[in-house]
Amino acid sequence: MTSGQQRLVVVSNRLPAALKQENGEWTVKAGAGGLVTALAPVLKNRGGVWIGWSGSSDPTLDVDSLLSDFSSKAGYDLYTVPLTKEEVDGYYFGFSNEIIWPLFHDLQTRCRFHPKYWRMYLDVNFKFAEIVARRTTPDDYIWIQDYHLMHQAFFLKSMGVKRQIGFFLHIPFPPPDIFMKLPWRWKVIQALTEFDLVGFQTMQDRRNFLECLRRLMPEAKSEGRGPVITVKVGNREFRLGAFPISIDFNQFSEMAQREEVGQMSFRIKEALRHRKIILGVDRLDYTKGIPERIRSIQTLLRRYPDLKGRVNFVQIAVPSREEVDEYKELRTEIEQLVGRVNGEFSFPGWVPVHYHYKSFPHEELVAYYSAADIALVTPLRDGMNLVAKEYCAANASGDGVLVLSEFAGAAAQMQKYAYLVNPYDMEGIAKALHRAFHWDKEERSRHMTALRDQVRTNNIYWWVDSFLRAGIAKSLDDFPEVETLKFERG
Missing domain, CATH: 3.40.50.2000 (Glycogen Phosphorylase B;)
Structure with a gap:
């Protein structure tokens, strides 16, 4: 040296x-x-x-x-x-x-x-x-x-x-x-x-x-x-x-605009028959609030029956600490909840919750971000939460909605343009999702543009x-x- x-x-x-x-x-x-x-x-x-x-x-x-x-x-x-x-x-x-x-x-x-x-x-x-x-x-x-x-x-x-x-x-x-x-x-x-x-x-x-x-x-x-x-x-x-x-904004933004990622994103929408997609992406951990989130989707479909058949919740859970008993129990709890919600609401041609317990290649994850109309990021407590920022960076269409836990560190920066919720409040989250579902394009676009600018600047x-x-x-x-x-x- x-x-x-x-x-x-x-x-x-x-x-x-x-x-x-x-x-x-x-x-x-x-x-x-x-x-x-x-x-x-x-x-x-x-x-x-x-x-x-x-x-x-x-x-x-x-x-x-x-x-x-x-x-x-x-x-x-x-x-x-x-x-x-x-x-x-x-x-x-x-x-x-x-x-x-x-x-x-x-x-x-x-x-x-x-x-x-x-x-x-x-x-x-x-x-x-x-x-x-x-x-x-x-x-x-x-x-x-x-x-x-x-x-x-x-x-x-x-x-x-x-x-x-x-x-x-x-x-x-x-x-x-x-x-x-x-x-x-x-x-x-x-x-x-x-x-x-x-x-x-x-x-x-x-x-x-x-x-x-x-x-x-x-x-x-x-x-x-x-x-x-x-x-x-x-x-x-x-x-x-x-x-x-933060994240490398350009990396996510540019990847979302690649032709092959765009095609992947289109295939995801096609597979879900172009219904509105609510997306959750987390490492499997008890701090991330995944069971509470699935119960919020259950509450959403019970309280707003007009959304049945019109929306899909996709939860990606990346395997983590698989040898630890608490994490095995959490995985079992989530799988049972998914089964219960799908059992209650599914009808031929529509299953409300799609649960993926696996790691996705980077391009495919960005394709999911790009395809999602709403990101549901509701940790019970989080230092920052980069998923919230990745979703905004990859939202090339610029009209997605970020529904974010007020107990995520990211809320301090993103509170003005994200829809903040209490992750323990199932009814509050259901109401936020219903409202986000019906937001007009101009409003969604204004909020997402501001969020993307924020992540781009503070990268x-x-x-x-x-x-x-x-x-x-x-x-x-x-x-x-x-x-x-x-x-x-x-």
């Missing part, structure tokens, strides 16, 4: 590549998900580094050589943090997903506060910090992603390793009455104050954090206004900011730029594409 060359180093639980075993052979597939989509273009050919776990706990597997090919194609370096099965169980499935995930999504009754999870979480965070220390230089900017790694700055400092380090939380941050239920609340807050910059999705999340901080550290003082403020705790100073994450590159400007007074352009960097690093 050239001396003084500042690199952007992303650290997340998972690398942007997933190891899969097919016919006894290990292969490397590009990872899915918003974070990979967001940051891969930012690191590509800019001397970037990504540090994370490979997804495998097999100690005999030579992960580094498997990833080297992917790394050279991706245009940035990948470094793995090896984890044992026991570590994955305690830190990832345990602390991250049985404590932090439900607690931060206001679903504390689902939490399992096992002390062994906390100990393993600290052990794994220390392991990550050791790799970060070894694979980075004092010139680099370290950008830690999400709730799995809240102790990175704390451990780097405890090792005496000086780095500029920012943290972004992709999920909501809860208010004090919920956060205070965490047995290790003080230590988690303390660890977050060790970062130079802590970023949240919304101003509400930032307010929640500040209230928790003041509750636990009454000496904390904040100064400034706007998206980024400064906080002082004793002789320590750090910054808090709200940076709503993924704007998100990265706003975080980097707050973190190190630099923007994406300060990490220019350099084809020779690969060779200089050797």
Whole structure:
């Protein structure tokens, strides 16, 4: 690496590549998900580094050589943090997903506060910090992603390793009455104050954090206004900011206008006999409100019988955490609800609910977005929800309607032109859908044009730029594409 060359180093639980075993052979597939989509273009050919776990706990597997090919194609370096099965169980499935995930999504009754999870979480965070220390230089900017790694700055400092380090939380941050239920609340807050910059999705999340901080550290003082403020705790100073994450608008918009995607979209409409399409797209998770949504469709058809045979609800549920019992139970509940609604309302030639439990190729998903008249995005709680933004970007006709949960982070940006609903209010959602069904084209078009403009302006590159400007007074352009960097690093 050239001396003084500042690199952007992303650290997340998972690398942007997933190891899969097919016919006894290990292969490397590009990872899915918003974070990979967001940051891969930012690191590509800019001397970037990504540090994370490979997804495998097999100690005999030579992960580094498997990833080297992917790394050279991706245009940035990948470094793995090896984890044992026991570590994955305690830190990832345990602390991250049985404590932090439900607690931060206001679903504390689902939490399992096992002390062994906390100990393993600290052990794994220390392991990550050791790799970060070894694979980075004092010139680099370290950008830690999400709730799995809240102790990175704390451990780097405890090792005496000086780095500029920012943290972004992709999920909501809860208010004090919920956060205070965490047995290790003080230590988690303390660890977050060790970062130079802590970023949240919304101003509400930032307010929640500040209230928790003041509750636990009454000496904390904040100064400034706007998206980024400064906080002082004793002789320590750090910054808090709200940076709503987004998508690559052009990627979705251009794909929706491709001929083959247009044909796919037309075939979807044909298959449903050009009825109005209400679309739900989610990872299968209890925070997404899928059962409540299906009950809302049931309420819609009961209350507004004029819509029978004129509308189809299509729910795409992307498989997730299939080995976890709670997720198996959720899948069963959804399938039973779909069966019940279809049993109640179907007649020859029309089945109201079409349920797909599978991952769709990107083009086909965009075709569904493009075909849908209404997107029903109703998580019970969500950090942001990129589906809402993807739908708007892919709505090339410009006359779709976004019905959005007021508890999605995206509502803060999109509330003026989306139809906001309470995801627990089945009758309210039914009424919103009925109204959206009868909206005139001009009204739909005006609202969707405004939503598309909003997503186009505040896109993924704007998100990265706003975080980097707050973190190190630099923007994406300060990490220019350099084809020779690969060779200089050797």
